[in-house]
Amino acid sequence: NKGNYEHYMQKEIHEQPQSLKTTMRGRLIRGGSCKAKTVLLGGLKDHLKTIRRSRRILFIGCGTSYNAALAARPILEELSGIPVTMEIASDLLDRRGPIYREDTAVFVSQSGETADTLLALEYALENGALCVGITNTVGSAIARRTHCGVHINAGCEIGVASTKAYTSQIVVMAMLALAIGSDTISSQERREAIIDGLIELPNKIREVLKLDQKMKKLAQELMAEQSLLVFGRGYNYATALEGALKVKEVALMHSEGMLAGEMKHGPLALVDENLPIVVIATRDACFSKQQSVIQQLHARRGRLIVMCSEGDATVVCPGDNCRAIEVPLVEDCLQPVVNIVPLQLLAYHLTVLRGFNVDQPRNLAKSVTTQ
Numbered sequence: 001n002k003g004n005y006e007h008y009m010q011k012e013i014h015e016q017p018q019s020l021k022t023t024m025r026g027r028l029i030r031g032g033s034c035k036a037k038t039v040l041l042g043g044l045k046d047h048l049k050t051i052r053r054s055r056r057i058l059f060i061g062c063g064t065s066y067n068a069a070l071a072a073r074p075i076l077e078e079l080s081g082i083p084v085t086m087e088i089a090s091d092l093l094d095r096r097g098p099i100y101r102e103d104t105a106v107f108v109s110q111s112g113e114t115a116d117t118l119l120a121l122e123y124a125l126e127n128g129a130l131c132v133g134i135t136n137t138v139g140s141a142i143a144r145r146t147h148c149g150v151h152i153n154a155g156c157e158i159g160v161a162s163t164k165a166y167t168s169q170i171v172v173m174a175m176l177a178l179a180i181g182s183d184t185i186s187s188q189e190r191r192e193a194i195i196d197g198l199i200e201l202p203n204k205i206r207e208v209l210k211l212d213q214k215m216k217k218l219a220q221e222l223m224a225e226q227s228l229l230v231f232g233r234g235y236n237y238a239t240a241l242e243g244a245l246k247v248k249e250v251a252l253m254h255s256e257g258m259l260a261g262e263m264k265h266g267p268l269a270l271v272d273e274n275l276p277i278v279v280i281a282t283r284d285a286c287f288s289k290q291q292s293v294i295q296q297l298h299a300r301r302g303r304l305i306v307m308c309s310e311g312d313a314t315v316v317c318p319g320d321n322c323r324a325i326e327v328p329l330v331e332d333c334l335q336p337v338v339n340i341v342p343l344q345l346l347a348y349h350l351t352v353l354r355g356f357n358v359d360q361p362r363n364l365a366k367s368v369t370t371q
């Protein structure tokens, strides 16, 4: 049932304040004034000690689920102090990469049925790793085969392009980081700030959704383009990859997400006055580095669209033909949840304007159950 919406993707984008609330329901415990705020993940509480003792955490997934894990990687590393490595499921299988008993392997999948992810799970089980699932589908193959896990509870996702599952996955992995780090006194304040940020997040998403018409106008400007680049770094490297994936998968426009730190190592050669480039430059520890990326692109007459924190448009935009997308500022590790929303809206409007099938892009299936 699409309700008042024309497409499931549109409905699922606009549902995110609600789906995020459901994801967090019963899992954030806000004590009285003297009691600390904590996270409770029922599916993991008996396994946290084992996870804390592991030598390495591997995130394994495909497509959007991989991108969500990439967005959560920095906060997991920060709060756990455990090395976190990223694996695209098919690539892990191609390499038969080493996995050990001392590893915790986290399998991220909306459907819980993706063949590559499921085969990587069988492989990790054979090698004796603790296998944790993060999935949206109760009773799915991945939920059943993992030793333990967390349901993201985002509600059924129908559009082939994953939207609300992405934001809920990031929130669950941020909660995973909080749970693993909960025995560390030195990070207590940081953890409480993140929990406060999580509680406020649905309201911030409601705010950022107000950019809908603005993103439609931007889509009108970009609809005839051949290509769109997206530069991000730090917490928002994943936002760049995921924004570009949305644009290519539904709007059928070539789009590439790139690590801004790699710009000078090749991509800069593409820059001219025609190619539109989105730069994500919301406030965090990487902000000044992104400002210099913007300056360098501007010096080469790049056609800039800058995503920045509210009130920063005049700070980040170097010239008159630079477009700014202002988004609410949240705790740095939660910023990717906010920042992806305008790009989801952009991909959606581009698709409608270009006349393509929004909910079932050509050649794609919602759940990829073959290798």
Ligand code: UD1
Pocket: 041, 042, 043, 044, 132, 133, 134, 135, 138, 142, 143, 144, 146, 147, 148, 149, 150, 151, 152
């Ligand atoms: C559970 C109930 C929820 C109830 C809540 C009350 C289910 C599915 N969930 O939620 O309805 O409101 O208790 O306390 O009945 N698991 C895996 N792999 C996965 C995902 C989950 O093994 O990929 C396992 C978990 O380890 C856990 C179980 O499935 O044993 C349920 O997980 P989850 O729904 O996340 O647990 P709760 O949030 O505690």
Ligand code: M6R
Pocket: 062, 063, 064, 065, 108, 109, 110, 111, 112, 113, 114, 117, 160, 161, 162, 163, 245, 249, 366, 367, 368
């Ligand atoms: O169900 P899963 O999360 O395992 O699916 C993984 C990918 O197939 C999926 O995220 C795909 O990339 C989406 N169509 C992206 O929108």
